[in-house]
Amino acid sequence: MNPSFPTTRYQGSKRRLLGWIEAQVGDLPFESALDAFGGTGAVSYLFKRMGKTVVYNDLLACNHQIGVALIENGDVRLSAGEIEKLLPLPFASGASPHPPAPSPLHGEGERSAVTPPLHSVERGQGGVVGFIARTFDGIYFTADENRWLDALVPRIDALPDPYARAVARFALMQACLAKRPYNLFHRANLSLRQADVTRSFGNKTTWDAPFEALFRRYAAEANAAIFDNGRANRALRLDALDTPTGCDLVYFDPPYVSARGVGVDYADFYHFLEGLMDMPGWAARIDTASKHRRMTITRSVWTHAKTVTEAFAAVMERHRHSIIVLSYRADGIPSVETLIALLKRHKRAVRVFTQAQQYVLSTRRTQEVLLIGI
Numbered sequence: 001m002n003p004s005f006p007t008t009r010y011q012g013s014k015r016r017l018l019g020w021i022e023a024q025v026g027d028l029p030f031e032s033a034l035d036a037f038g039g040t041g042a043v044s045y046l047f048k049r050m051g052k053t054v055v056y057n058d059l060l061a062c063n064h065q066i067g068v069a070l071i072e073n074g075d076v077r078l079s080a081g082e083i084e085k086l087l088p089l090p091f092a093s094g095a096s097p098h099p100p101a102p103s104p105l106h107g108e109g110e111r112s113a114v115t116p117p118l119h120s121v122e123r124g125q126g127g128v129v130g131f132i133a134r135t136f137d138g139i140y141f142t143a144d145e146n147r148w149l150d151a152l153v154p155r156i157d158a159l160p161d162p163y164a165r166a167v168a169r170f171a172l173m174q175a176c177l178a179k180r181p182y183n184l185f186h187r188a189n190l191s192l193r194q195a196d197v198t199r200s201f202g203n204k205t206t207w208d209a210p211f212e213a214l215f216r217r218y219a220a221e222a223n224a225a226i227f228d229n230g231r232a233n234r235a236l237r238l239d240a241l242d243t244p245t246g247c248d249l250v251y252f253d254p255p256y257v258s259a260r261g262v263g264v265d266y267a268d269f270y271h272f273l274e275g276l277m278d279m280p281g282w283a284a285r286i287d288t289a290s291k292h293r294r295m296t297i298t299r300s301v302w303t304h305a306k307t308v309t310e311a312f313a314a315v316m317e318r319h320r321h322s323i324i325v326l327s328y329r330a331d332g333i334p335s336v337e338t339l340i341a342l343l344k345r346h347k348r349a350v351r352v353f354t355q356a357q358q359y360v361l362s363t364r365r366t367q368e369v370l371l372i373g374i
Contacts, residue, residue, distance in 0.1 A: 005045045006070075006221035008174060009183035011269065013040040014253060014327060017368060021327070024353050024370050028323055030248035036240040036315065037253045039266075041066045043327075045225070047251075053231040057243050060266060062173055062273040067235030069166035074228030074359050076163035078171075080221050086159075086168060088151035089211050109158070131279060137187040139292055140180065140272060148211050149176075153279055170222045173193055173273045175214035185272040188292040240302070240315055250319040253327040254312075255302045261333060263303030271295040309334040313342050316373075320346035323374050330354065330367035339371060347373030 005015055014021065021043060026317065031052060035044040038058040047054045048071055056067035078086070130150025137143060156172065159165040177183045181192040193207045206214070235241070240254070257263040271294045275282040285295045301307040312334060316324060324343060330336055336352075343350045350373050357368040 001052040003049070003225050003227040005042050006170075006174070006218065006225050008040050009177040010040045010250045011183065012253075012256070012264065012266075013042050015040065015042045017327075017357075018042060018046045020353075020355055020368075024351070024372065025249070025325060026050075028249060028372070028374070030323055032247040033249045033251060034243060034247040034319070034322070035253075036319075037255075038067050038071075038235075039063055039253060041070050043251055043253065044071045048227075048229050048231075048233060051229055052249075053247075054232070054233040055244065055247060057236040057238055057240065059237060059239055060270065061237065061277040062169075062270060063266075064237040065166045065169045065173075065277060068162065069170045069222060070225055071233050072235040073163040073166065074233075075226065076161060076167065077223040077226055078164060078167050079221065082164075082325070083216060083219050086152075086155055087215060088148060088155070088224055131353045135283070135286070135293055136272075138190060140190055141176075141183060142190070142194075144213055145179070149276075152211075152215075153276055157279065161296055167219065167222050167226070167280070169277065171201055171215050171219035172219075172276065174218035175211055176273060176276070178214050178218075179209070181207070184269045185292065185294075186269055206357050241311065241318065242367060243318075245319060245321065247319075248320055249323040249325060251325045251327070252315065254308075255300075256329050257303065257305050257308050257333040259331050259333060261305035263300075263305070263308070265297075265300070267300070268294055268297065278354065282311075305333045309338060309342075312339060313345075316342055316346060323372070326369075326373075328369045328371065330369050331356075336369055336371070343371060343373035349374050358361070 005018070008015060032055070033044075033047040033052050034048070034055040038044055038056040040063070040322060041056055044054050044056040044067065052069055052349065056071040058064050058067060083372060089370045130147060132153075133143065133146040136146055139151070152172065156165060156168045159168060163200045179193075181189050193204070234274075237240050240252070243250075255266060274295060275285070287294050287296045301311040324347065326339065326343075328336065328339065334342075340350050340352070353370040353372075354367045355370075
């Protein structure tokens with residue numbers, strides 16, 4: 001068995017750099033690793049494949065579920081039959097908006113999907129209208145796709161096994177990303193998918209693929225990636241500044257703040273995925289004044305130029321007794337020189353590795369930097 005990390009369209013993933021990162025950390029003396037900004041889980045997955053005890057951490061609930069599915073989970077998969085029973089029938093245009101009746105999973109008497117809870121639907125003319133269909137009409141997905149999501153999410157939520165639930169959520173999130181222009185939820189741009197124009201970007205074939213086909217594809221990729229490395233790995237959901245100490249190595253890949261002082265806010269980019277993790281509480285968190293129905297913004301020290309340097313200093317101080325490995329962009333705030341100086345407060349030596357890199361949605365090439373404090 002040779003498991004590999006699934007494909008992902010999540011911005012900032014280190015999936016393509018895993019070989020380079022492994023080459024730089026492979027000779028370091030560590031048996032346990034904390035991935036403090038876990039994101040897609042790609043680097044945590046690398047450490048897991050290296051046979052280390054891994055602690056994955058990410059503050060976003062949607063990212064945390066990736067860590068549960070691929071890092072903490074060692075053997076729970078969704079069978080083809082379970083996937084078929086989990087998926088609602090596709091909605092044809094003009095079909096009844098009633099979500100299809102759920103069917104049992106795993107056999108008689110074992111865990112099964114349930115009727116969608118009252119928070120997800122309301123009665124309207126012609127039948128049941130789900131929360132996603134009501135709230136995001138014409139924003140991210142088509143009306144039929146919204147109704148399909150409304151029918152699927154409660155079925156996933158009803159799975160009592162947390163690992164099966166996390167695998168299903170992983171597949172759902174990847175399917176949602178694949179159908180989005182730019183793979184983001186930063187603006188109401190469904191029209192980009194639907195316009196009949198010559199395109200210089202995007203993948204219309206994937207955009208137009210049925211949700212259920214994409215769900216099956218990504219569930220299969222997740223299943224193939226799941227393995228047990230013989231260690232008690234964990235997935236946490238904490239602010240990086242609150243992560244537990246004591247691991248031999250700590251890896252940081254924080255949000256990027258550009259030289260112009262503009263921070264990458266993953267909570268804003270992926271708020272729709274975050275909402276899918278908590279349907280009952282989603283409505284209360286939506287900024288109704290925003291055209292794309294984003295969630296109310298919570299200020300983060302990691303996304304603002306005035307606070308990010310102090311945050312780096314604090315997290316390095318917290319994990320000063322561990323080997324510190326930091327992934328960074330050469331053109332960010334704080335500067336690479338500043339980060340090296342911060343590391344040298346606690347480390348006798350700092351290794352610096354660079355690799356040319358062009359990032360998604362950027363026309364400018366820059367350098368990926370790996371700093372290792374030992």
